[in-house]
Amino acid sequence: MVLVVPVEKKLMDVKIKDLPNWILTQGFTPKGTMRAFQRGYYQYDNKYVNINKGSTLGVSMVLAADVLFNYCVSYKELKREQLRKNH
């Protein structure tokens, strides 16, 4: 019988239906969360911002994501101003 040892998977390798289980396997200490955010920050930074012939693309993507995020947060108040008759 083969013993299956669970290997630590990165976020991009996890299938969507396994996502809640994967989140539970990550440690939830404050230090671990900080380190995860730091890793994410530097991964984005080195891929899009810290490049040789950089442009405004790296920062613009963050700003666009920020606009989308704020739209989602304020969607409930904006819903009232829609022009459709039935919401």
Next chain:
Amino acid sequence: MNENLFAPFMIPVMLGIPITTLIIILPSMLFPAPNRLINNRTIAIQQWLTKLTSKQLMNVHSPKGQTWSLMLISLFLFIASTNLLGMLPHSFTPTTQLSMNVGMAIPLWAGTVTTGFRNKTKMSLAHLLPQGTPTFLIPMLVIIETISLFIQPVALAVRLTANITAGHLLMHLIGETTLALMNINLFSAFITFTILALLTILEFAVALIQAYVFTLLVSLYLHDNT
């Protein structure tokens, strides 16, 4: 209509938790720290701008006042980046909240006054009386100058709040007018849209200028007291 007008200034809440802290932290993530001698373009531009601003702001001070340069430059960067980020559609500007601006103004002003009182008591007390006043006016003028001293932090905070809030409100109202006029008369809608475009340019300038004014006044109070 009344509730919709001030809805952008309410604290954003996601799943019942106010996310103001995340929004305040966001501008700091847009300024990467310089790692090497020669950095990428983003960091190089930011370094150049910071050097320009810091020279402009801190040139007038004595070496003792220049120990405040880190504080003042980071204050300027924070207010400028927060105001500029608030120009994005749907975003929340923390500097529209009076609580935050008073929290920035009072400690900084108190710091400058305390520095002056501790190190140069005679000189900072002498600032309470302008030069060349007639003798019989002295008591009244001391009272007036004391009141104006205590109003400084309140003025700092309220100035920043009122400017940014008023600008955002105006843009909101004129934008709604444009939309409403589009069905009535297209030409007047076009004129209103031009006004909106000019106002947006003004708002970008105001965002930067307000940061500058805040920092400049704090540095002025510092100069008086060192």
